[in-house]
Amino acid sequence: MSEASRAPASDELADRLIEVFDLVGPLYRRAQRKVEQDAPIEGLSVGVRAVLNLLREHGPMTVPQMGRAQALSRQFVQRMINDAAARRLVEAVPNPAHKRSSLIRLTEEGRNAIGAVIDRERAVLRQIDGDLTEADIAACVHVLSRLLRLLDDVDVD
Amino acid sequence: MSEASRAPASDELADRLIEVFDLVGPLYRRAQRKVEQDAPIEGLSVGVRAVLNLLREHGPMTVPQMGRAQALSRQFVQRMINDAAARRLVEAVPNPAHKRSSLIRLTEEGRNAIGAVIDRERAVLRQIDGDLTEADIAACVHVLSRLLRLLDDVDVD
DNA sequence: CATTCATGACAACCAAGGTGTCATTTTTGA
DNA sequence: TCAAAAATGACACCTTGGTTGTCATGAATG
Numbered sequence: 001m002s003e004a005s006r007a008p009a010s011d012e013l014a015d016r017l018i019e020v021f022d023l024v025g026p027l028y029r030r031a032q033r034k035v036e037q038d039a040p041i042e043g044l045s046v047g048v049r050a051v052l053n054l055l056r057e058h059g060p061m062t063v064p065q066m067g068r069a070q071a072l073s074r075q076f077v078q079r080m081i082n083d084a085a086a087r088r089l090v091e092a093v094p095n096p097a098h099k100r101s102s103l104i105r106l107t108e109e110g111r112n113a114i115g116a117v118i119d120r121e122r123a124v125l126r127q128i129d130g131d132l133t134e135a136d137i138a139a140c141v142h143v144l145s146r147l148l149r150l151l152d153d154v155d156v157d
Numbered sequence: 158m159s160e161a162s163r164a165p166a167s168d169e170l171a172d173r174l175i176e177v178f179d180l181v182g183p184l185y186r187r188a189q190r191k192v193e194q195d196a197p198i199e200g201l202s203v204g205v206r207a208v209l210n211l212l213r214e215h216g217p218m219t220v221p222q223m224g225r226a227q228a229l230s231r232q233f234v235q236r237m238i239n240d241a242a243a244r245r246l247v248e249a250v251p252n253p254a255h256k257r258s259s260l261i262r263l264t265e266e267g268r269n270a271i272g273a274v275i276d277r278e279r280a281v282l283r284q285i286d287g288d289l290t291e292a293d294i295a296a297c298v299h300v301l302s303r304l305l306r307l308l309d310d311v312d313v314d
Numbered sequence: 315c316a317t318t319c320a321t322g323a324c325a326a327c328c329a330a331g332g333t334g335t336c337a338t339t340t341t342t343g344a
Numbered sequence: 345t346c347a348a349a350a351a352t353g354a355c356a357c358c359t360t361g362g363t364t365g366t367c368a369t370g371a372a373t374g
Contacts, residue, residue: 014282016294018275021188023301025207026228028185029362030308031178032330033228047330050182057179064352071183071190076331078353100339101352118175125171128307132300137173139296143289144180150285151187186331189361204361221321233362235322257370258321 020143034124042113043087047080052089052106052114060103062095089113177300191281199270200244204237209246209263209271217262219252246270 032046044052054066063081067074081104084090089110092102106114189203201209211223220238224231238261241247246267249259263271 011279011283013285013289013291013294014279016291016298017282017285018278019298020294020301021278022210023298023305024181024185024188027301027305027308028181030228030305031181033363034308045329053179062352071187072330073332074352075333075354079331079355082354098340098352121178122168122171122175124307125174126168128170128174128303132170132303134170134173136296136300137170137177139293140300141173141176141180143293143297144177144184146285146289148180148184148187150281151184151191190332202360219321229361230363231321232323232364236324236362239323255320255371 017143017147020147042117044113044117045080045083047076048084048089049114049117051077051080052084052110053118055090055104055106056111056114056118060093060105062098062101062103064101066104084110174300174304177304199274201270201274202237202240204233205241205246206271206274208234208237209241209267210275212247212261212263213268213271213275217250217260219255219258219260221258223261241267 050070050072051066054069055061058069061069063078064074066072066081067077070077081090085092085104088107090104091107093105095101095103207227207229208223211226212218215226218226220235221231223229223238224234227234238247242249242261245264247261248264250262252258252260
């Protein structure tokens with residue numbers, strides 16, 4: 001059985017995917033708690049953490065771009081960026097492509113702050129004991145990305 | 158290199174795991190929006206959905222058990238259950254093990270409601286196009302479960 | 315039996331995140 | 345080229361997921 005490959009996923013697959021979602025919820029909540037338990041050191045809310053991280057790995061972008069990238073409302077991202085800017089973690093630089101919407105960029109300070117946060121998170125993650133393979137994680141990333149794309153059409157704003 | 162297997166995960170692994178977390182956030186938010194976009198039909202908040210689903214796949218349990226299972230505070234779960242009970246989606250049955258803390262069980266109506274929600278979600282998930290294998294998803298579930306266990310020590314209440 | 319622990323109930327609170335709206339600037343297209 | 349439509353920033357308000365604190369009561373346990 002199961003010859004289809006481009007066709008819609010089978011029912012069993014869909015069932016397993018539901019399992020994935022049932023894991024994502026608790027995981028998100030626990031992670032959030034963990035982050036906000038640690039982050040006070042840098043004083044970054046999860047929202048600010050998210051946008052800084054995005055800038056960190058994607059480079060300078062505009063606020064609306066970030067909103068779309070993270071499935072967050074433009075306004076919310078804006079608030080986070082304003083907050084971060086007030087603390088000199090990010091700065092606006094002229095955007096050659098759009099005159100009104102400037103590019104947001106990490107400052108040196110911002111890069112350090114988010115770097116420190118990530119490092120601490122990495123330290124926690126490193127404690128995970130051994131039986132996870134590179135391949136497992138790659139598959140996980142693959143599945144999650146795919147799910148993300150599936151839900152992509154859900155638009156905000 | 159890399160002989161260690163029971164030892165702490167390598168740095169590269171930790172880095173990939175950070176990728177996983179960066180996916181979990183947006184995915185959670187999008188999924189939440191999707192659910193609450195659809196769920197109005199049944200009128201279930203994500204909180205109620207979560208507890209009903211838990212009962213659905215785990216069978217009757219007490220409120221505190223559910224809180225621990227989902228990494229949610231006892232009080233929050235209680236509210237959701239009260240809400241669900243007010244709508245006759247769940248009912249309390251005497252608990253042989255604990256006299257005070259009764260077991261919460263889905264009513265017929267509740268089972269139908271959560272069933273309908275899950276079915277709709279399954280339908281969405283079935284639209285995912287083909288290149289996800291059973292193995293990929295299994296790996297994903299494995300990784301996420303492992304991460305969940307890692308963060309398990311974070312206790313509520 | 316006394317003490318400690320777990321549960322339910324309720325209130326207060328916090329933070330994440332969305333929505334609505336307005337003014338301004340950009341982009342588009344006729 | 346100019347008007348109309350879309351995108352952006354700013355700000356206020358609101359919803360709600362979720363926690364914490366507290367109290368009374370009923371259970372478990374030494």
